[in-house]
Amino acid sequence: MIQKNQEYDVTIVDLTYEGMGVAKIDHYPLFIENTLPGEEVRIKVLKVGKKFGFGKVMEFYKTSPDRIPSEEKKWTQTGIAPLQHMRYEAQLAFKKRQVEECLHKMHCDEVQVHDTTPSPQQMHYRNKAQVPVRVVDGKMEVGFYRKNSHQFISIQNFGIQQEDIDDALQVIARILTEFGVSAYNEERHEGVLRHIIVRQGYYSKEMMVTLVTRKKKLFQGQQLAQRIIEEIPTVVSVMQNINDQKTNVIMGEKTICLAGKGRIEDEMLGHTFQISAPSFYQVNTPQAEAMYQKAIDLAHLSKDMIAIDAYCGIGTITLSVAPHVKEIYGVEVVAPAIDNAKENAKENEMTNVHFAVGKAEEVLPKWQEEGIQPDVVFVDPPRKGLARSFVETTIELAPEKIAYISCNPATFARDVALFKEAGYRLDEVYPYDMFPQTTHVECVGVLYKQN
Template sequence: MKQPVPVSKNEEVVVDIEGLTHDGEGVGRAKGFTLFVRDALPGERVRAKVLKVKKTYGYAKRLELLAASPDRVDAPCPIFRQCGGCQLQHMAYDAQLRWKRQHVIDSLERIGKLRVAGSGSGAAGGGADGVTDSSAGAKGSERSKGLETGEKAITGGNGVALAGAEAGATPTEAVSPAGAASSAGAASPAGAASPETSAPGMSPSGAAAAAAGIVVHPTIGMNEPWRYRNKAQVPIGMAMADLKDGAAGSLIGGFYAQGSHRIIDMDECLIQHERNDEVVRQVKAIGRRLGVSAYDENTGRGLLRHVMVRTGYVTGEVMVVLVTNGDRIPRVDEWVAGIREAVPAVKSIVQNVNKRNTNVIFGDVTRVLWGSDVIYDELDGIRFAISARSFYQVNPEQTVVLYRKAVEYAGLTGTETVIDAYCGIGTISLFLARQAGRVYGVEVVPEAIEDARRNAELNGIRNVEFAVGLSEEVMPRWREQGVEPDVIVVDPPRKGCDEALLQTILAMRPKRVVYVSCNPSTLARDLRVLEDGGYRTVEVQPVDMFPHTVHVEAVILLVRK
């Protein structure tokens, strides 16, 4: 007989929070019923109002914090609870790192059905507290991707599934405890060999290592987890009369309120590089002075849709991109002159035209209004030319950590043949080429391959070859031409690897596969396919590319059995 739901809409209940969803909501129980509550951390007790009830779970709004977690901190951003850009500023940074590691572990176990070393009840070996600070000397992946999930699971603080959640129907991929303790080892600085793996893929090895399970290392965090983003993409709108700092009709720009397309006007974002904030402020002020209209997605009218700013962390060069709802920019010369005067470091002012009724930021037409079509920046001594639409990691400091780890896991001695299956503008390819015999990069976006070739030439790196196309189509052609990879590296978007590519990897049988992931769920799904096809997942290194958000990247080493 069907059991009645024990809570009702608008009822006030006490909820004990036991975990976090993949998007940072607290999850807990009231009267044995699962509720999702924003701004609630594991270990907290809250009084909440039930907003929505489904058959096996519901949503509630926190009214009162009855018992706070020791991991709760005051969010420094004044609009943290309105803006959807960050989700975890109210959680201590070390707790964020532990949670991200546990999120990876949960995905591996519940979606990939993989065994994690030391994980009896959600904990895993590899570090004393699941946290490693990055000490790399250089300063995420910005992937616009719909979330593709595998099996969905809800877990509590002890790693045990919460009763009453409807599998496949909840908004969670995995709900992880914030601070599950690790069972062994100690945190080590970024780039140092861990106790378990002094040589990647060599120790632990064989049947004993397979039985012990996958080593998930402590998350590598940042020493200073603020002001790390080198790119700002700011939606533009018109202020309403009741906004504090804007008269009705004036130009505003900031970020969308969580779960909506309502723009929160802001002049400062604590995860953006200070220069990006300053440039956005200046561009908005110039637009107001010139009477520029903002795009209205409801009517399709208005000119300015987005302002994008890129900053070279090493070079200091700035690119400004004006995304417009039309080809013509009134008073364009005054726009350009105003930006050049206000932003002395600007090297490129670009217009992108997007007339479509879409949430996608960029259109197909990009033209230079002034200066160069690229700016330059460096990662670990490698120089990159970055155009308006180039994919380039937004956290340079952690990108170096991530890519160094990928090269380490590749185990290169100078003679190997490596394929980079999602090469983009050649960032990982050029890191690999410094230690490999030859590197082949493939990418479906023609403009990215043009950038990759330019970047190889810019750095005098000649042992690389780039091709345009789908990896699963180009790689077999290379094989027919005699290319036999020792290592294949993949760095897919959030949706993970195409099934055809996974089958191509299995057919080519490299000694090692290095997987760079930005989505633990699709990572776990893909690892299951590779494991079933004859590979063993040896170790996983989570890297915090996006502090104070729920996103986590990871580098994974697989070896052929």
């Protein structure tokens, strides 16, 4: 019987999707952070459940050839970089295996999974930071919570964020201290500042700072915002987002401009995009460009085709596809994103682009009634994948191709299996490492309708 606080000598036999090593004692699995397959370690059991437990390493007897020295203990403790101890080539292989196993579980073994495309940058690649704050010894500090706890850990170098963003966070924290802004206390639901969000254009270098506050009232908010702009020359926009809910959701619904302009600008695949505070925009710009280009290439587009972008956001995929097709229609449930998308189409002088607000599964049938019959449908859904109703709607529309960009191989494989049942086939899939040092993997594949 495995007992808490007992120590055991074990061999790591596998790695979970969360990047934790797996050891087994009498067929009972134990999950151990910062371990790799093949390693022999002494562990201490931290938690025992009915089906599995958790342990921590006390001593390494034998290490994996894929192990490299960890740069910063805090990155592992907070989950910022759970794979930082793993050689990058091994990370890529681990991510390919995730995609293969997800497809295997859905009986899609015939699909060829290519090697994971590496990120051009393995560190300092994120163009966006969302960090909670705490006042420590009278000073505002930024950081993250220790995994599975409410313990705040102050961090200066986040490792995976653009270095300009790390520097900006420290300056902003100092200014907030000088202005006497209090930090939000989630247990008591009091205090002012909940999060700082910093976003920087990869090409433009324009920076937007969003202060997420518990209430609209922010003492000397405009002066504070102006000071941020004065001290950080790349900041062109300081926004305030109000989130008065007792929730772990970061942003609320209302955003106001405190200083500068309400948007920042950046480029993707040669097109210019206006990005607002709540908009979704891929955090690893060069890798997103490579992934979108692969989807375009695999879809074999032509100038006589009609395309639909079903989760279009601010129009990054829509505008990237537009030069290759006759017409493209974008739909998105978030109205401000569609406002951005329309502005972006206008700024890029795209006349064959059309946008609508609403749920894709409701808008697509209306378009069909208007005589719009797509040859290809592009989808880039959130982690939960496609709604079943959307899959059914798309099957009824019967496009020749469905170009699927996914940030979750499990829901990707689930949706592929549904399309497969309806007569679509997926020949190959390309994994992309959008988030080096983490366990996440994105992938691209195009499903073809079989006649």
